[in-house]
Amino acid sequence: MPKIPDDIIRRIQDIAKIEEVVGDFVTLRKAGVNLTGLCPFHDDKNDGNFIVRPSTLSYDRPGRNSYRCFVCDAKGGPVQFLMAHERLSFPDAIRWLGKKYNEPVDDVPLNYTPPPPRPAPPPLPVLEIPRSYVARTMTIAQQQLILFIYWLELLPWDDEQRARLQKTLWMYCVGGWRDGRVVFWQIDHNGVPRAAKLMRYLPDGHRKKDEHPGWIYNQDGCRQRLEPDKHEIVKPLFGSHLLNRYPKSVVNIVESEKTAIIMANYYGDFDSQIWLACGGLKHLQLDSLQPLIDQGRTIWLWPDKDGREAWQEVCDKLGYDQCRVYTHFFDTCWTEADGDKADVADIAIRMMRTGDKPRQTGKWQGATEQSATASDQSGATPTHEPVKIGDIITEIWHSDEPFLDPIELQDPRVRMWRETLRQRYNFNKTKAQ
Numbered sequence: 001m002p003k004i005p006d007d008i009i010r011r012i013q014d015i016a017k018i019e020e021v022v023g024d025f026v027t028l029r030k031a032g033v034n035l036t037g038l039c040p041f042h043d044d045k046n047d048g049n050f051i052v053r054p055s056t057l058s059y060d061r062p063g064r065n066s067y068r069c070f071v072c073d074a075k076g077g078p079v080q081f082l083m084a085h086e087r088l089s090f091p092d093a094i095r096w097l098g099k100k101y102n103e104p105v106d107d108v109p110l111n112y113t114p115p116p117p118r119p120a121p122p123p124l125p126v127l128e129i130p131r132s133y134v135a136r137t138m139t140i141a142q143q144q145l146i147l148f149i150y151w152l153e154l155l156p157w158d159d160e161q162r163a164r165l166q167k168t169l170w171m172y173c174v175g176g177w178r179d180g181r182v183v184f185w186q187i188d189h190n191g192v193p194r195a196a197k198l199m200r201y202l203p204d205g206h207r208k209k210d211e212h213p214g215w216i217y218n219q220d221g222c223r224q225r226l227e228p229d230k231h232e233i234v235k236p237l238f239g240s241h242l243l244n245r246y247p248k249s250v251v252n253i254v255e256s257e258k259t260a261i262i263m264a265n266y267y268g269d270f271d272s273q274i275w276l277a278c279g280g281l282k283h284l285q286l287d288s289l290q291p292l293i294d295q296g297r298t299i300w301l302w303p304d305k306d307g308r309e310a311w312q313e314v315c316d317k318l319g320y321d322q323c324r325v326y327t328h329f330f331d332t333c334w335t336e337a338d339g340d341k342a343d344v345a346d347i348a349i350r351m352m353r354t355g356d357k358p359r360q361t362g363k364w365q366g367a368t369e370q371s372a373t374a375s376d377q378s379g380a381t382p383t384h385e386p387v388k389i390g391d392i393i394t395e396i397w398h399s400d401e402p403f404l405d406p407i408e409l410q411d412p413r414v415r416m417w418r419e420t421l422r423q424r425y426n427f428n429k430t431k432a433q
């Protein structure tokens, strides 16, 4: 049998797309940037173990144009897939691909009939986390020293801002983990907790860079109970649960959870604007904006200084005329001293320190105009009186039942405990243990 020339082999390997080749035999569905399906090399009942990294990924992404099964360890590119699945020799696999992609290889015929694809795996139920988990982490945030919250409390807020800080934290259901990490809940617009991100902050308010965020469904104990492998995991925008509670507010979207909380507490007028976060410059996905579009909301995207172009692109693709990239804040408030890496929150904090106020233009006021009356009322009610977590959660979720044992903000025991912890804590250590 004649040998296939190397340049033809290279050419075929270059044009063969793993998602199309595997897709001839396995029904694939999108899972983030990857595709998944039932592994054809073992008796697979759980979608999610067999991953296809498509050819559409950029060339520097590891595993591009390949498949891998995490159960039976089958892996390779389009050629290896055909050799393993169709028991073809290497040259026959090349011929098979030549035929599929209409690229002449040689004159040796190959009997090629793709079989009908396997039936689609049943869709996985979407992961729903019990609300009691939210309550538990919020209670931990009250009882333990969570560095993020500690840092937030030390910011140079004015009196009104300081008075509402605890309420703001509760509005976002900010929780704590036993090891000192902060827990940012991702609760959807119907009030269902879907995910929670665990992040470790340092006493200076920056994230511990060498530690990746954790997800609650992957934590010890939670993993077993929540069974993330048997569910589809959706990650709504941080703060989505505020959408239905404030149906008329303009929706501001920022990159980080930290920025959303700071800006929300900075302005404090939830009735005219609420703050959501997508978790990072690259995490603003079109489908996460869909619930906002369905509600006909006015959306302002607040990228950090280096993210304008990327978010303008998302905005253009969206083609939703009530979505704009908002740069006025940066344009009027940013100074050389803030530096090129400054994010929205950095500037707000600097302005708190220096006593500068953001200059609001007609454009900005225009955006909040539609709910101006509501904001007039709410702006005048700083919450100096004790507030109970239970009341806030009950309000957020429109539930009539009390949600958890309320912990009074002014409870002297809690205050003392936190104070003792603060004094004992050695801030030169980076671990909050």
Ligand SMILES: [Zn+2]
Pocket: 039, 040, 041, 042, 044, 050, 069, 070, 071, 072, 073, 074
């Ligand atoms: Zn397998």
